[in-house]
Amino acid sequence: QKEVEQNSGPLSVPEGAIASLNCTYSDRGSQSFFWYRQYSGKSPELIMFIYSNGDKEDGRFTAQLNKASQYVSLLIRDSQPSDSATYLCAVKGGGGADGLTFGKGTHLIIQP
């Protein structure tokens, strides 16, 4: 049973600060890792994906992957109130036989 774990939060961060979201996964054969943002009542929106160990930056977002520790994180710099949402970590195994396995998400609140 593949599992993806996230702290459900809520995680409260002051506007302008760095928000740090974390995720661990159980399947050591996982190959691809994704972060989605989901506003209440809306569908998930892809923010970042990362395949290799290390950091990947895109604008205010940085994804970090450590396969040895089975750990993925998302950093949001200069947090804005519009970043308030639920962030879903998703993992894909190497076999390609199924879709993504999602964590339950972390609810992020950016305080103005």
Added chain:
Amino acid sequence: EAGVTQSPTHLIKTRGQQATLRCSPISGHTSVYWYQQALGLGLQFLLWYDEGEERNRGNFPPRFSGRQFPNYSSELNVNALELEDSALYLCASSRLRDAAPLHFGNGTRLTVT
């Protein structure tokens, strides 16, 4: 380019009825995935279709079924509806057979009374 489109937006059914949900993938995407997101729960994988065939299904009973048409659009059918089937049903598509990322539609909110 147009995104993944789902219809209807909302669907209200009574227990025991059947529901049909529809999805059109992004042009050029051949894989369609269906997920269920019940209130307070994460996204649960339902079904994966690629090139017209069911490639895999999640841990759901057989009354959840579907199909993919030659134009790659897809239909999810839920028979003998139960109250706990009330959820947001999300369709996602991807370009390659076993690749991600997945791009989601806006979902169908199914309410079973």
